[in-house]
Amino acid sequence: xxxxxxxxxxxxxxxxxxxxxxxxxxxxxxxxxxxxxxxxxxxxxxxxxxxxxxxxxxxxxxxxxxxxxxxxxxxxxxxxxxxxxxxxxxxxxxxxxxxxxxxxxxxxxxxxxxxxxxxxxxxxxxxxxxxxxxxxxxxxxxxxxxxxxxxxxxxxxxxxxxxxxxxxxxxxxxxxxxxxxxxxxxxxxxxxxxxxxxxxxxxxxxxxxxxxxxxxxxxxxxxxxxxxxxxxxxxxxxxxxxxxxxxxxxxxx
Numbered sequence: 001x002x003x004x005x006x007x008x009x010x011x012x013x014x015x016x017x018x019x020x021x022x023x024x025x026x027x028x029x030x031x032x033x034x035x036x037x038x039x040x041x042x043x044x045x046x047x048x049x050x051x052x053x054x055x056x057x058x059x060x061x062x063x064x065x066x067x068x069x070x071x072x073x074x075x076x077x078x079x080x081x082x083x084x085x086x087x088x089x090x091x092x093x094x095x096x097x098x099x100x101x102x103x104x105x106x107x108x109x110x111x112x113x114x115x116x117x118x119x120x121x122x123x124x125x126x127x128x129x130x131x132x133x134x135x136x137x138x139x140x141x142x143x144x145x146x147x148x149x150x151x152x153x154x155x156x157x158x159x160x161x162x163x164x165x166x167x168x169x170x171x172x173x174x175x176x177x178x179x180x181x182x183x184x185x186x187x188x189x190x191x192x193x194x195x196x197x198x199x200x201x202x203x204x205x206x207x208x209x210x211x212x213x214x215x216x217x218x219x220x221x222x223x224x225x226x227x228x229x230x231x232x233x234x235x236x237x238x239x240x241x242x243x244x245x246x247x248x249x250x251x252x253x
Contacts, residue, residue, distance in 0.1 A: 008072065009035045011163050011194035017056060017066035026052040027063060028218035034194040036162070039185055041205035041226070042198040043235065044215035050198040051090070053215070054167045057196070058090040070163055084113035087161030089169060093152030097141035101132050101151055104140055105158050112159035122158050130154040131180055145172045153181060157188065164188050166197045170204060182208045202231050216242045 012034040019027040027049050034040040044050050055061040056068045059075035068075050071082045078086060094108050105123035114122050127133055130150045135143060140151060149172045157164065166185070170178045185208050189195050199205045205212060205226065212224040214235060221242040224234055 007036070011036050011071055012040075012057065012165075012196055013067075013069045014053060014057060015067045015069075017053060017063045017068070019052060019056070019061070019063045019065075025218055027056075027066070030066075030215065030219045032213050032220055034163075034196045036192050036194050037189055038211070039189045039195040039197065039209045041209035041212045042196065042215055043200070043202060043205060043212055043224075045239065046200075048215045049218040050215050051167055052218075054088075054090045054165055054196070054198055057165055058088040060091060080113070084159065085162040086165075087112070087156045087159065087163070088165040089152055089156040090165060090167040094155045095140050095148070095152055098139060100137050100139050101143070102127060102136045104151060104155055108155035109158040112161075114159050122160075126154045126158045129180070129184060131176065146174055146177055149173055150177055150180070153184070157184065160191075161188070162193050164193050164195045164197075166195070168198055168200070170199070170201070178204065202235055206231050214238050217246060 010033050015031050017027040017030045030049060030053050032040070032042070042050050042053070052061065056063050057070065057075055059078070062076065070078065070086055073079065073082050095104050096107065099107065102123055105126055106119050109119045109122040127136055130153060132147065132150055132154060135147055140148065143151060153166070153169055156166070170181050173181065182204070185195050185197060197205065209226045212226050213220055214222045214224060216239050222238045224231060224238070228234065
């Protein structure tokens with residue numbers, strides 16, 4: 001799929017998100033964007049708010065305040081045209097354990113609006129792209145953890161989305177799988193998609209991201225140049241500075 005020529009460059013926008021689970025603040029004013037043709041990596045420590053923000057973006061969580069937009073629309077209320085251009089893997093994947101790998105890919109493509117005549121080629125192309133051909137006839141319930149994650153990612157991209165949101169997509173993958181996903185993410189962005197991906201692995205996202213956004217304490221505390229030196233040191237320095245600023249007398253809580 002391709003974006004209309006007159007479409008705004010910014011495909012994803014989160015604005016001043018606030019949310020709490022009980023007394024624990026998960027989002028405290030988080031704002032970020034991702035443009036068409038751009039890979040934005042969202043990094044942070046456990047509990048920083050990354051997944052909560054992506055759940056809002058995926059339409060799985062309504063924030064207490066703030067707004068989210070995917071292709072200019074509320075992600076919880078996307079119309080059919082926008083939904084066909086959106087791919088997200090946040091939480092439970094679009095995979096049926098009783099179906100084979102190929103059947104899952106065909107189903108995912110069809111559900112995302114791929115024309116009937118193109119469903120087969122789309123499934124086969126994604127099967128090959130994620131290195132799943134040897135398991136084409138295997139039921140999803142019999143896959144290893146790593147191959148199950150590859151299948152989940154494959155189902156997310158089978159329709160060639162213009163906006164792609166992935167939460168920790170390489171967490172269970174071996175080195176070969178990591179490289180395949182890295183190449184896939186870059187290919188989608190080079191084709192004009194906006195890609196937002198969360199990760200704990202700074203060295204990994206640095207290989208694929210155009211921007212690295214640091215989330216801490218439920219908000220964005222800075223941006224790192226993925227091509228710069230000492231990425232990990234700069235990340236921890238940014239997190240420490242955010243903590244010190246929050247603890248300073250007179251700071252907003």
